[in-house]
Amino acid sequence: MVTNKKMREKSSGTSSLKVNADIFAAFFRIGMLGFGGGPSAIPLFHTEAVKKYKWMTDDEFGDTLALGNTMPGPIATKMAGYIGYRVNGIIGSIVALVAVTVPTVLLMILLLGALQQFKGVEWVNNMSAAVVPVVGVMLAVMTWDFLKKSGQSLGWARAVLFVLIAAVLMEVLNVHPVFLIIAILLISLLSFKKGGAS
Amino acid sequence: MIYWYIFLAFFIPGILGYGGGPASIPLVEKEVVDRYGWMTTQEFGEVLALGNALPGPIATKMAGYVGYMEGGILGSVIALFASVAPSLILMILLMVTLLKYKDSPKVKNITKLIRPVIAVLLGAMTLQFFMTSVDTSGSVQTVILIVISYWMLEIRKIHPAFVILLALAYGGISGFL
Numbered sequence: 393m394v395t396n397k398k399m400r401e402k403s404s405g406t407s408s409l410k411v412n413a414d415i416f417a418a419f420f421r422i423g424m425l426g427f428g429g430g431p432s433a434i435p436l437f438h439t440e441a442v443k444k445y446k447w448m449t450d451d452e453f454g455d456t457l458a459l460g461n462t463m464p465g466p467i468a469t470k471m472a473g474y475i476g477y478r479v480n481g482i483i484g485s486i487v488a489l490v491a492v493t494v495p496t497v498l499l500m501i502l503l504l505g506a507l508q509q510f511k512g513v514e515w516v517n518n519m520s521a522a523v524v525p526v527v528g529v530m531l532a533v534m535t536w537d538f539l540k541k542s543g544q545s546l547g548w549a550r551a552v553l554f555v556l557i558a559a560v561l562m563e564v565l566n567v568h569p570v571f572l573i574i575a576i577l578l579i580s581l582l583s584f585k586k587g588g589a590s
Numbered sequence: 591m592i593y594w595y596i597f598l599a600f601f602i603p604g605i606l607g608y609g610g611g612p613a614s615i616p617l618v619e620k621e622v623v624d625r626y627g628w629m630t631t632q633e634f635g636e637v638l639a640l641g642n643a644l645p646g647p648i649a650t651k652m653a654g655y656v657g658y659m660e661g662g663i664l665g666s667v668i669a670l671f672a673s674v675a676p677s678l679i680l681m682i683l684l685m686v687t688l689l690k691y692k693d694s695p696k697v698k699n700i701t702k703l704i705r706p707v708i709a710v711l712l713g714a715m716t717l718q719f720f721m722t723s724v725d726t727s728g729s730v731q732t733v734i735l736i737v738i739s740y741w742m743l744e745i746r747k748i749h750p751a752f753v754i755l756l757a758l759a760y761g762g763i764s765g766f767l
Contacts, residue, residue: 423645425754428642428719429611429647429648430611430612430647430648431611431715432715433647439749439750454701454704454705454708455685455700455704457708458704458708459684463680463684464604464608464614465607465673465677466604466607466647466649466650466673466674467610467611468610468650469647469649469673469674470677470678473674473678474678474681474685477682489674492646492647492650493654493674494670495646496645496651497650497651497653497658499644499646500640500641500654500655501666504637504640504655514765515761515762515766516643517643518727518761518762518764518765519762520642521723521726522727522761523758524722524726525720525727525732525757526754526757527719528720528723529736529740529743530750531716532713532716533740533744535709538708538712539709542702542705545705546702551706554706554707555706558706562707562711562714568608569711576700576707577700580696580697
């Protein structure tokens with residue numbers, strides 16, 4: 393369905409403009425609302441790309457996020473650039489990148505002088521601080537979504553086991569997620585069993 | 591030559607920094623402060639602190655700002671390109687390859703096995719955000735904000751944009767209450 397929509401909208405110029413406007417609006421919002429750097433914008437990417445515009449499914453979003461984490465560089469621009477590319481090719485990718493980075497860079501350049509005066513002013517710091525728990529809630533909801541999906545596809549016993557293994561490796565033993573994700577890629581691609589018990 | 595240095599200064603952290611923008615900030619500092627001497631450690635710290643108060647990805651805000659300071663608008667564009675393009679091109683190539691085989695059982699298996707890992711990563715981030723909030727805003731404020739934002743986001747289904755703007759407004763006036 394996504395590809396049909398993509399084809400249809402690619403075929404005519406006016407709707408391509410509409411697509412680019414949608415892409416710009418989505419990633420502009422993500423850039424301007426993501427307080428706390430790129431990773432804190434992940435729930436916003438999910439809201440825009442999956443829930444609002446339906447550019448990708450939950451699963452595709454999860455895969456994109458996972459692969460994005462295996463590669464170096466800022467996560468927000470990898471997500472924006474890739475989602476933009478999927479929706480409208482190279483142009484879409486550039487529109488998404490510009491929308492997610494340029495407005496906040498401009499703010500930074502323009503406001504830095506003015507902000508120096510506000511440095512340490514309590515109410516300014518309080519503003520950013522109040523957003524932190526809101527992002528926490530969005531992350532918690534997404535965490536639960538992924539847990540639920542894991543339970544449905546792997547069975548709850550195996551899902552809980554995998555979650556525990558992943559938690560111990562990454563959070564207790566401090567194994568970098570890159571290694572875990574690469575290991576999963578290799579195991580899945582090299583295994584000759586179909587391994588599709590659900 | 592300055593443009594080449596700007597490119598290198600942001601290309602290297604972009605290609606070595608795993609874990610998103612915030613993880614690459616120490617690498618950026620190493621280039622900007624230690625290697626090229628464009629800023630002192632203290633200046634870098636101040637710019638970083640202000641950058642963190644503004645919305646948007648931190649890596650690109652730092653790149654765009656430092657690039658602008660050292661090389662004007664062109665410098666800013668080059669710094670942004672260097673920090674963003676290499677990893678994005680890799681990402682697109684890999685995803686396009688993977689999507690080509692998306693119906694193969696092996697690729698479907700990847701999706702299945704990766705979900706628990708993503709859940710743990712997101713879960714860890716959730717905890718980190720809640721703990722940061724308890725540190726900066728106190729546990730009472732944090733719990734109140736969590737309950738209200740959950741109610742707005744998940745029960746009333748209000749768009750996150752409004753909830754974030756409300757939180758900003760609340761934060762701004764909370765000191766005067």
